[in-house]
Amino acid sequence: MHYGSGSIVPSRAAGFTNTGSPRPARPGQLDQLMADNIAGGADPAQISEMSHASAAALLDRVHHTQDAQLVRRVLTLVDREGVDVIAELWSHAEPDSLPGILWRLYLLRSWMRKNRESIARLWRVGEPVATTASAIAGVDQAPTEDDIARTADSILAGAFTGDFAVAMERAAAFTDVVALGLRIEAHKLSERLKANAAFTAGDSAANDSTASGKTADGSAVADSADYRAAMEKRVRTKISRLMHTAGNLFVTAKDFRHGANLWRRGKLE
Known part of the structure; x- marks a missing residue:
């Protein structure tokens, strides 16, 4: 069973949302382990086999190494090589598979580090009082930007050097809180929009009554109405985007929890 591929952007995207940040450069050569497993023009069956094998x-290699530099290279693979490298290997894997989960963990880290300021704020909105989510994710009630970056690193590091299931549960708890923060912000914007619409309607009625029997600048009234309509549209678009991203994050959290369950049962492959 799996939850579909609508959680994190399912192909060659740079994260959960478009942040406008430039893609990391791809200097030098890939780690040989990764380069040996890039699918290239292979058929779908070979791509799937290489994805799971890599x-x-x-x-396995990182779990059994004492080489701190190797661990660091693996954790910063996206930073050094660019997200397209990981996408080529794992982005098409199902979310209930090991490559599918690793793809999501790498993207989560990338997204958290690139958007640490806004994510710190969303955490404070979604988790105003410390709950079990704070304890599981390992995040303070009021995290700073640096706290978010450290959490991003520690979740991915935990997947490779600690208990893989625990790392996924941390990722799920963190993602849920941020998604909740997005929904709360969308709700606040919606309520503000409704309040402004009610105020505008009342103000327009008063103006119509005052202007009765007088000459009015029709073009100015039209310009004002057009401006309000344009602003309203922008706010509604923002609300829609916030809700869409929140929905994607909630699905991703389910993927992480399901992956943790499969890992503990020895069925995440």
């Missing part, structure tokens, strides 16, 4: 090999 994920298992990478995880």
Whole structure:
């Protein structure tokens, strides 16, 4: 069973949302382990086989190493090589598979580090009082930007060097809180929009009554109405985007929890 591929952007995207940040450069050569497993023009069956084999090999190699530099290279793979490298290997894997989960964990780290300021704010909105989510995710009630960056690193590091299921549960708890923060912000914007609409309607009625029997600048009234309509449209678009991203994050959190359950049962491959 799996939850579909609508959680994190399912192909070659740079994260959960478009942040406008430039894609990391791809200097030098890939780690040989990764380069050996890039699918290239292989058929779908070969792509799937390579995807699963590379994920298992990478995880096993890091779990059994004492080389701190190797661990660091694996954790910063996206930073050094660019997200397209990981996408080519794992982005098409199902979310209930090891490569599918690793793809989501790498994107989560990338997204958290690139948007640490807004995510710190969303955490404070979604988790105003510390709950079990704070304890599971390992995040303070009022995290700073640096706290978010450290959490991003520690979740991914935990997946490779600690208990993989615990790392996924941390990722799920964190993602849920941020998604809740997005929904709360969308709700606040919606309520503000309704209040402004009611105020505008009342103000327009008063103006109509005052202007009765007088000459009015029709073009100015029309311009004002057009401006309000344009602003309203922008706010509604923002609300829609916030809700869409929140929905994607909630699905991603389910993917992480399901992956943790499969891992504990020895069925995440």
